[in-house]
Amino acid sequence: MSARNSQRSYGRIARLFHWATAALILIAIPLGLVANRLPYDTAQQLALKAQVFSVHKTLGVVVFFVALGRILWTLFETHPVPLHPERRLELWLARLVHWMLYISLVAVPLTGWVHHAAVTGFAPIWWPFGQSLPFVPQSEAVAATAGAAHWVFTKLMIASILLHIAGALKHHVIDRDDTLRRMTRGINAPALPVPARRSALPVMAAVALFGLGAAVAALPRGEPVTQSLTAAQPAPAAGNWQVSDGTLGISVTQMGQQVSGSFAAWTADITFDEAATNGTQGSVTVSIDTGSLTLGSVTQQARSADFFDVTAFPQAVFIADILPAASGYQASGTLTLRGAEVPVTLPFTLDINGNTATMTGQTTLDRRDFGMGATYTDEASVGFGVTVDVALTATRQ
Ligand code: HEM
Ligand code: HEM
Structure with a gap:
């Protein structure tokens, strides 16, 4: 043979x-x-x-x-x-x-x-x-x-x-x-x-x-492909700054691996003055369409009732004051997400060049504060910490 x-x-x-x-x-x-x-x-x-x-x-x-x-x-x-x-x-x-x-x-x-x-x-x-x-x-x-x-x-x-x-x-x-x-x-x-x-x-x-x-x-499928991960919706011009571009991203550890994603639809009303009044430099209201979240291959799980529960809670809102901080600024306020109201501080840096401002900030939330993934009681499958990254460019009105 x-x-x-x-x-x-x-x-x-x-x-x-x-x-x-x-x-x-x-x-x-x-x-x-x-x-x-x-x-x-x-x-x-x-x-x-x-x-x-x-x-x-x-x-x-x-x-x-x-x-x-x-x-x-x-x-x-x-x-x-x-x-x-x-x-x-x-x-x-x-x-x-x-x-x-x-x-x-x-x-x-x-x-x-x-x-x-x-x-x-x-x-x-x-x-x-x-x-x-x-x-x-x-x-x-x-x-x-x-x-x-x-x-x-x-x-x-x-x-x-x-x-x-x-x-x-x-x-x-x-x-x-x-x-x-x-x-x-x-x-x-x-x-x-x-x-x-x-x-x-x-x-x-x-x-x-x-x-x-x-x-x-x-062939195009029934459910339209989610919009570009980096596309922020321009904010209605309620504040004195108009967001022209930005990302609102989150990352979480899943099965020991980092998974990152972002919200495609959110708006931000920003009022900000370089000169502080009563220790406050302005305020911000961010409205997030939770259903616009994509999170790698676990998008469906993230949107489900266990986590963001986008059907019952389609909107998340962060209302905060903008305060000076040690290295830059911080937005300090309340995040209403999934029916829970949790105090959140987001430190950020701001670079103002004429009428254009570039902002980047990061904070970490604990998913348990919002009752997310209640059946995932340890961190082996889904980590407790969720890193939130914000980066945006805004123009003075
Ligand atoms: C129980 C399962 C299988 C049996 C009984 C089987 C049987 C055979 C036999 C008898 C031949 C020779 C045909 C000839 O002389 O003309 C053959 C060839 C071949 N088989 Fe299978 N096969 C099986 C599974 C598979 C599978 C799963 C694949 C690949 C996915 C495969 C791929 C091929 C190919 C590509 C040839 C052609 C080989 C050549 O170029 O001459 N077979 N198979
Ligand atoms: C010859 C090798 C492979 C075979 C025969 C195979 C076969 C299959 C089959 C039968 C399914 C189920 C489809 C259904 O539900 O009807 C599936 C799903 C899947 N396979 Fe494979 N596969 C192979 C290689 C791979 C590799 C290399 C990867 C990735 C590295 C992969 C990733 C997946 C994924 C992610 C799904 C689920 C797709 C979805 O979400 O709909 N497969 N595969």
Whole structure:
């Protein structure tokens, strides 16, 4: 039994690659299906879901590299001839399915990986080489399209595998030929048939099917992609400063990893004077549309009743006085969020250049003060501290 293929048989290396990828894929598929459907209502459920996803992703990345090795190896190998070259339609179908399998071996893990790299947080790949990918930006839109492509491609892959297994069984049980044995035991086919003329149609059909799948994945989805993470809504001109641009971001530690996101819709009424009156330099009212929050891959959880509960509490409001502080200023007031009123101080620096002011500030809140994530009683799944980062540019009115 040779390590290499011949016209009559599959060699040891080709068979090892075939069965190794087959086994990995047949484990990765149920893991993906199960992980996607596991509930995440409690901390324990979330931890389990994240673990199953991490196994799925880690295995998927292994598949990707094994598949690349397999494809490279196949390029330099003799291709065993079909046992029934005269059955043109059957051969055509078998080739179409083989091409579908080869394409899905790359396209499925790659789209999963791009989806993962485009969002922060939740279920890391268990390896030391980082979680991002070159040329893949942190972007909700990229993540959504790659996720949809992963979904469509896994369906094409599953259909191809089912057809492939059905074909192998048909050869074994109905035709009673050596097709399956050639792949399991590497035996030589009894006679050496004349190789059939290879048509390019099966590969073209396979590429077209995946192209169609990619087009379906790229279709706009029902829920519009959230606005740019950095887009602040201009504030109504109630104060004497008008916000022209800014970000209101939050970060939290989730499963030991930092996840960052921001609110796309918020307004700020700012009254500010360089000269203090009665020790106060002005006031600010910030209104935040909680439903505009995106937080990496845990956006849905963050918006849910457990955390921001955006349906019941669509608005959060911070009303504060602007006071001088040791290094710059501080906004000191009350944050009303999720029905709780909590005193909050936000230290910030201010750079005024003519009629333009640039402000950056940071503070840390404790999610428990707002009754957020009450079932997540320790920090293993979601940290207690939530860092709030504000950066904005405003123009004097
Ligand atoms: C050949 C390897 C892979 C196979 C066969 C595979 C298969 C699947 C399947 C069947 C699902 C469930 C789809 C559904 O619910 O109908 C899924 C979901 C998912 N997979 Fe994979 N996958 C692979 C590789 C990867 C990799 C490498 C990653 C990331 C590094 C990944 C990330 C994901 C994610 C994030 C989901 C959930 C998508 C969502 O939110 O809808 N997968 N995968
Ligand atoms: C229980 C599951 C499986 C069985 C019984 C099976 C059986 C076979 C057999 C008998 C062949 C040889 C066909 C021939 O000589 O014309 C073959 C080839 C092939 N199989 Fe599978 N297979 C299985 C799973 C998979 C999976 C999961 C994949 C990949 C996703 C896969 C990918 C391929 C490919 C790409 C070829 C063509 C090899 C070549 O280039 O000649 N198979 N398989």
